[in-house]
Amino acid sequence: MSTSSATQGGFYSRIGIQGVTLVLFAGSIASYFLFPEHLALLTQLFVLMVFALSYDLLQGHGGIVSLGHAAFFGLGAYAAAILARTGYNDPLLGLVFAAIVSALVALVLTPIIVRGNDFTRLLVTLGVASLVYEAANRMRWLTGGADGLPDFEIAPLLGLYRFDFEGRTAFIYSFAVFALTYMFLWRVVTSPFGLALRGIRENARRMPAIGSPVRRHLAVAYTLSGGVAGIAGAVLAQTSRFASLDMLGFDRSAEIMMVATLGGSGHMVGVSVGAAAFGWLKDVLSTVSPKYWQLGLGIVLMLSVFVARGGIGSLLDRLRFRRSA
Amino acid sequence: MSNLITVTVDGIAYGMLLFLFAVGLSVTLGLMRFINLAHGAFAMGGAYLAVVLVNSGGLPFLLALPLVFIATGAVGAVMERSVIRHLYDRGALQQVLFSIGLAFALSAIATIVFGPQQQGVQIPSWLLGRISIFGLQISGYRVFLVVSGAVTAAALAYLFDYTLFGARIRAAVDNRVAAEGIGIKVDRLFVTTFAIGSALAGVGGALSIEMLGLDPTFAFKYLTMLLMIVAIGGAGSIEGSLLAALFLGVVDALFKYFLPEAGSFVIFGVLVAVLVVRPNGLRGRTA
Amino acid sequence: MTAALSTKDLSVRFGAFRAVDGVNLNVRPGARHALIGPNGAGKTTLVHALTGSLSPTEGSIAIFGEDITRLSEKDRVRRGLARTFQINQLFRGLSVLDNVVLAIMERDRKTLAFWRSAAADKRAHDEAREHLAFVNLTPHADRAVRDLPYGSQRLLEIAIALATKPRILILDEPAAGVPSSESQAIFERIHALPQDLTLLFIEHDMSLVFRFSDRISVLVAGQVMVEGTPAEISSDDRVKEIYLGRRTGHAA
Ligand SMILES: Nc1ncnc2c1ncn2[C@@H]1O[C@H](COP(=O)(O)OP(=O)(O)OP(=O)(O)O)[C@@H](O)[C@H]1O
Numbered sequence: 087m088s089t090s091s092a093t094q095g096g097f098y099s100r101i102g103i104q105g106v107t108l109v110l111f112a113g114s115i116a117s118y119f120l121f122p123e124h125l126a127l128l129t130q131l132f133v134l135m136v137f138a139l140s141y142d143l144l145q146g147h148g149g150i151v152s153l154g155h156a157a158f159f160g161l162g163a164y165a166a167a168i169l170a171r172t173g174y175n176d177p178l179l180g181l182v183f184a185a186i187v188s189a190l191v192a193l194v195l196t197p198i199i200v201r202g203n204d205f206t207r208l209l210v211t212l213g214v215a216s217l218v219y220e221a222a223n224r225m226r227w228l229t230g231g232a233d234g235l236p237d238f239e240i241a242p243l244l245g246l247y248r249f250d251f252e253g254r255t256a257f258i259y260s261f262a263v264f265a266l267t268y269m270f271l272w273r274v275v276t277s278p279f280g281l282a283l284r285g286i287r288e289n290a291r292r293m294p295a296i297g298s299p300v301r302r303h304l305a306v307a308y309t310l311s312g313g314v315a316g317i318a319g320a321v322l323a324q325t326s327r328f329a330s331l332d333m334l335g336f337d338r339s340a341e342i343m344m345v346a347t348l349g350g351s352g353h354m355v356g357v358s359v360g361a362a363a364f365g366w367l368k369d370v371l372s373t374v375s376p377k378y379w380q381l382g383l384g385i386v387l388m389l390s391v392f393v394a395r396g397g398i399g400s401l402l403d404r405l406r407f408r409r410s411a
Numbered sequence: 412m413s414n415l416i417t418v419t420v421d422g423i424a425y426g427m428l429l430f431l432f433a434v435g436l437s438v439t440l441g442l443m444r445f446i447n448l449a450h451g452a453f454a455m456g457g458a459y460l461a462v463v464l465v466n467s468g469g470l471p472f473l474l475a476l477p478l479v480f481i482a483t484g485a486v487g488a489v490m491e492r493s494v495i496r497h498l499y500d501r502g503a504l505q506q507v508l509f510s511i512g513l514a515f516a517l518s519a520i521a522t523i524v525f526g527p528q529q530q531g532v533q534i535p536s537w538l539l540g541r542i543s544i545f546g547l548q549i550s551g552y553r554v555f556l557v558v559s560g561a562v563t564a565a566a567l568a569y570l571f572d573y574t575l576f577g578a579r580i581r582a583a584v585d586n587r588v589a590a591e592g593i594g595i596k597v598d599r600l601f602v603t604t605f606a607i608g609s610a611l612a613g614v615g616g617a618l619s620i621e622m623l624g625l626d627p628t629f630a631f632k633y634l635t636m637l638l639m640i641v642a643i644g645g646a647g648s649i650e651g652s653l654l655a656a657l658f659l660g661v662v663d664a665l666f667k668y669f670l671p672e673a674g675s676f677v678i679f680g681v682l683v684a685v686l687v688v689r690p691n692g693l694r695g696r697t698a
Numbered sequence: 699m700t701a702a703l704s705t706k707d708l709s710v711r712f713g714a715f716r717a718v719d720g721v722n723l724n725v726r727p728g729a730r731h732a733l734i735g736p737n738g739a740g741k742t743t744l745v746h747a748l749t750g751s752l753s754p755t756e757g758s759i760a761i762f763g764e765d766i767t768r769l770s771e772k773d774r775v776r777r778g779l780a781r782t783f784q785i786n787q788l789f790r791g792l793s794v795l796d797n798v799v800l801a802i803m804e805r806d807r808k809t810l811a812f813w814r815s816a817a818a819d820k821r822a823h824d825e826a827r828e829h830l831a832f833v834n835l836t837p838h839a840d841r842a843v844r845d846l847p848y849g850s851q852r853l854l855e856i857a858i859a860l861a862t863k864p865r866i867l868i869l870d871e872p873a874a875g876v877p878s879s880e881s882q883a884i885f886e887r888i889h890a891l892p893q894d895l896t897l898l899f900i901e902h903d904m905s906l907v908f909r910f911s912d913r914i915s916v917l918v919a920g921q922v923m924v925e926g927t928p929a930e931i932s933s934d935d936r937v938k939e940i941y942l943g944r945r946t947g948h949a950a
Pocket residue numbers: 712717735736737738739740741742743744784
């Protein structure tokens with residue numbers, strides 16, 4: 087059966103996606119038993135996956151580039167940390183609060199972000215993110231400035247499960263957030279709104295000629311994407327009990343752009359797998375030798391423009407088609 | 412009062428430095444529509460080359476500058492011919508990814524070769540002395556920067572706005588096919604323009620060691636500032652870049668001196684405000 | 699009777715150059731109105747101004763008596779004014795069916811919903827298939843547009859515009875770039891459109907224009923030089939000289 091949302095070599099045909107998604111989820115759960123010593127790293131990988139998916143909604147599905155997406159991630163982290171320090175330290179409450187703060191800021195910023203071409207958009211997002219960074223840096227009384235916000239307690243999850251030293255609760259918490267966000271975003275991209283978003287990516291000029299409210303679509307996309315990025319940041323802050331300026335920085339914005347592209351723009355499984363692989367490789371290699379990691383990353387990025395276009399996602403597709411053929 | 416003047420003069424010198432630094436980016440971006448986030452890394456390359464030539468090669472600083480210009484220009488030309496020309500008709504995203512990758516690689520190579528520590532370069536002592544102008548004590552190097560910036564700006568404005576070369580490159584950007592149709596060698600124009608942009612980056616980097624220092628983070632540290640100048644000045648506009656760089660340099664210096672709490676906040680605020688009001692920059696040409 | 703589409707002293711200037719120069723157009727409801735003129739006469743620019751993708755320097759535009767000069771392109775589509783493009787403007791990475799489904803969902807204001815499944819909307823899909831059937835694209839429904847032959851892409855242009863349920867449809871050289879054997883087929887489809895749909899179309903091939911239009915406006919250098927029935931136009935000396943004279947060798 088073929089469905090209407092068949093794009094990108096039929097990847098969105100429902101049956102296929104459910105299969106691959108189940109493998110992805112099963113792999114995520116299996117990692118708990120396979121690498122019990124590395125639960126903290128796995129938690130960070132889930133955070134990176136959620137963040138990458140939030141960016142992919144914009145760039146992969148809407149075709150809107152951004153060099154400042156870490157602003158929303160960092161806002162979420164600070165929102166969760168600040169709320170926890172005032173004593174409201176329920177993790178889910180923090181998550182909701184962070185999502186709302188980031189989504190609202192994204193919504194407020196859309197009028198200046200959705201106009202212009204790709205280049206001005208890159209600059210505006212970079213400029214806005216730098217502005218947020220500097221604001222966080224200056225407002226020491228709220229954010230701790232360059233020292234960050236350490237030392238806050240997070241209440242047990244659902245009032246039952248304490249965030250333990252080995253990181254078991256953190257793993258389950260971050261995995262649950264990842265799985266739910268994944269399913270939410272999956273619904274978004276296969277919805278009528280998701281179709282319109284891909285319409286904008288494919289031909290923004292035609293959209294008004296079929297009566298499409300393009301700016302409104304972009305505002306919704308930005309708000310959703312900002313909110314999900316804020317959730318990712320909040321999970322990182324809550325599970326590491328720390329919020330710091332680097333969560334807002336340019337490096338993180340550039341990194342998420344690479345992760346989403348190397349994973350395969352517009353391909354949610356590819357982006358998730360790509361984020362996990364990237365986070366893991368970075369953890370392993372950058373502790374061995376940060377400079378050679380950076381060199382390798384640079385070379386891979388340059389090559390990626392010429393070979394392996396479509397990233398991990400298109401590799402997965404090819405595997406799948408070979409098997410079913 | 413004299414404080415205000417001294418700080419302003421400092422800001423002007425800093426602005427001129429930023430101009431030298433950014434103008435190559437403005438040229439490649441505005442005229443060739445190539446988003447080169449490795450521009451800061453090219454500048455870093457030029458700066459390291461100057462360090463090697465002066466400190467190890469024993470060359471005088473002023474003699475090293477033309478060599479840096481030629482060398483970074485040549486490297487730029489080779490890169491344009493081999494890789495970058497394949498990126499012109501790719502989207503902004505591909506250009507950004509490629510050039511970030513290039514900047515990463517160059518910065519990593521700098522760390523591997525030179526280590527993470529700060530580098531300095533020997534500047535002739537007569538340049539470092541203070542000069543008295545209208546009763547103001549100004550460092551000679553700042554005067555040197557201002558003069559270099561002004562000369563570069565005039566030369567570039569002349570080259571791009573008044574020569575046949577400039578006219579051709581504009582024709583080629585507006586309509587490549589038509590330009591080729593009337594016999595313009597677009598390939599050669601683009602490689603020349605890119606080489607000029609890279610050479611200017613290299614010299615800008617070499618000149619900035621004295622004021623900004625040099626280490627492998629240089630590749631990214633000033634990138635935002637560079638892009639801001641291009642954005643505010645309008646990509647492709649020499650005068651725009653000059654005005655934007657001077658403006659940002661002075662504003663930055665004034666606020667750092669009189670209101671340090673505000674930090675770079677003001678600068679980014681100015682950028683966002685300008686882009687909201689004038690998405691194509693103050694002097695930008697609407698495409 | 700109020701015109702379906704009318705303009706008053708409509709002008710579009712690019713700098714000092716008048717691409718459209720004081721055009722007064724009247725298209726009656728249900729018309730098959732052709733707009734002809736030499737290359738560069740300003741036909742496409744006029745269409746842009748009519749549909750709102752660029753704003754006129756002077757003059758006004760009305761559909762069914764309502765002034766739409768200040769409405770956005772999107773709002774004009776919502777009032778029933780749709781168009782096709784001389785150069786394909788399709789969603790190349792999407793399937794053929796999705797191209798039409800998207801237009802239907804935008805028309806029905808369903809695209810704000812991000813919580814529903816698009817695939818589950820059977821009504822929209824059935825309607826989309828009807829539009830595709832009308833332009834004979836049913837066998838291609840599930841292919842990606844970029845893999846479609848060029849002639850079929852021209853038909854998809856029309857299907858997308860139809861999906862907006864227009865009252866007035868403007869076709870900018872619907873058969874541009876296809877061999878004359880296929881352009882016949884495209885015009886057969888246009889001819890089969892409902893009689894109450896008002897059509898304004900641009901076409902260079904005079905035999906097609908005379909066969910399928912009931913009214914013709916001739917645009918030269920941004921101005922309407924003459925307007926009339928096909929019979930009147932074919933016997934007009936100025937038209938012969940300025941337009942037909944140049945193209946007879948070409949059209950044969
Ligand atoms: N954006 C623009 N800026 C400046 N001039 C333009 C612009 N768009 C069109 N023109 C000019 O306006 C004139 C009319 O162009 P237009 O595309 O409307 O002609 P046309 O009648 O549709 O021609 P064709 O039959 O070739 O499609 C041409 O001379 C064209 O070069």
